Structures are given as C-alpha cells and as structure tokens.
Amino acid sequence: MDVKCDGKKKVMVAIDESECSHYALKWTLQNLRATIETSNLFIFTAQPVVDLSYLYATSYGAAPIELVRSFQENHKRVAEALLEKAKEIRSQYGVAAETSTEVGDPKEAICKAVENLDIELLVLGSHGRKALQRAFLGSVSNYCVHNAKCPVLVVRKKE
Template sequence: MYDRILVPTDGSDCADRAVEHAIDIASQYDAELHVLSVVDTRDVSHSAPAISPDQVQQTLRDRAESVVEEVAERAEAAGVDAVTAVEPGVPDDAVVEYAADEDCDLIVMGTHGRTGLERYLLGSVTERTVRRSSVPVLTVRGTDEDDA
C-alpha cells in the first residue's frame, strides 16, 4: 500500500512523534522513508539585525541538515531505507511539491511545530498541507507538554 513515505520535520518534539510513527509504518510496509526539512525562505532580515540574512539562512540550513541526518540514522537503525532532503521554500508548498515530485504515497507529520503567537499568525503548515495534498496525510498530535 505504501512504497514511499514522506515525513517532514522541523526538529520539534511534535515532529519527532510523527517521525516515530513514520518509521514504524515504513518498517511494516517495507517502504522507503523520505525525510524532509524545509528552510523557510520568507524574509528573515528583521529577526536578527546584527546578522546578515544569508548567515541566518545558512544557520537554518545547517540545523535542518542535522535534523534530517539524525532521523535517517534512526530509520536505518530500525531497518528502514531513508532518503534525506533539505529544501528552501515556504514549508507547506515545499512539502506538497516534494511529495508529488518523489511520488510519495503517504505524508506523516506533526500537528504543529510552531508555538505561541507565531503559530496563530502564520497558520498551520500541517493544516495547509492536508488541504492541498493529493495523497493521504497522517497527522500526529503532540503531547500535552508539546502544547505548553
């Protein structure tokens, strides 16, 4: 039923719970796991005036690469083949496009990665992905501690 499973991750606790589910499902279906982290390319220049936007983007990219490699190691330790990717873009756009381009047949993602006011102002990446995806999206709710 599932040959290629996509798990987008931002390294948050909620995303980590989704990773656990994705690895388990991939193991059960002998599916390839695609681990994606998106470096948000929306303007970051206002967030750290003393640091150039290029430096901020590079720091975010380095963090994203670290996150996907850690997930790939976990998957491979569980006997699951993993493919990693770090893509620039708007997160929900990149997730939907990646799933289509790589012919993924399931997306497994946490219900939220952002917290507080930023989440409410920007909306939910997961919510927009669910609305736009042409493949099933399994959403994994975080713990009560993740919500705090």
C-alpha cells in the same frame, strides 16, 4: 522524479525542529513498519525563507553580504542537523531512507515535494494547536491535508 523506485510505494515523513515531528517519525517507523519495509521512505525538511527585513532596517538598508550569507548558511546547517537526527532515529529501526531539504515556506515546500517525488502517503506531526492559534499562526499539517496530492496522516502525540 515521478517514476516509482523499483515499483515500490513512496512514503514521506516531513520533519522540523519540533518534538512532535520527531515523534511522528518514530511513530511511523514503529506502526507502519510493514508498509515501510515494502516502500521507499523519504524524510523531508524545509528551510524557511530567511526574513532579512530586520537586517536591512538595523543596517540602514544595506545589510552586508557576509551577514546575509551567514544567515542562509545557518538555516542550511539547521536543516542538515535535522536530517542527521532523523537518520539516527531511523537507523535505530534498521530502516533505510532518502533525505532531502528545500528552501521555502514549509507547507508549500512539503506539498511541492509530495508532487515532485510522486509520494503516495505523507506523514506529519501535529503541534496540537487550538483553532484560534492555527488561525493566527497557520498550520502546516492543516494546509497539507487540504493541498497535498496524496493521503496525509497527521500523528499527534498523546499528552
């Protein structure tokens, strides 16, 4: 997948369920329109790995397969709903985009998708967390700024 589509550059917007990621998508569609019109736009979301440890603990070490499958399917439905919402947003701007989702730690999945798709610009929303919050909660945008193999644009919503 590392071949450029029609010689066009590739731009990826990574989204999650947060308002800030949808803002970043809208911002990209409004402010980078000239770039996007001559590029291929990808909208990406990551399905976090399901932590089932509490299921095993509450079921004394033997979580029913149906329950595990249900949790996994729910994560998949959430990701599909996110991508559907993103399609609605981008269609308001008359912009075509490819969508995809992967399972994994979001920050690592985003960086892997950037590399696999040969993305040339990654756009992310910022939750606006302070340094201490980032230290404890982690920061997808901070990780991607330091690890993605392309320029990263972090869009922050004005308060």
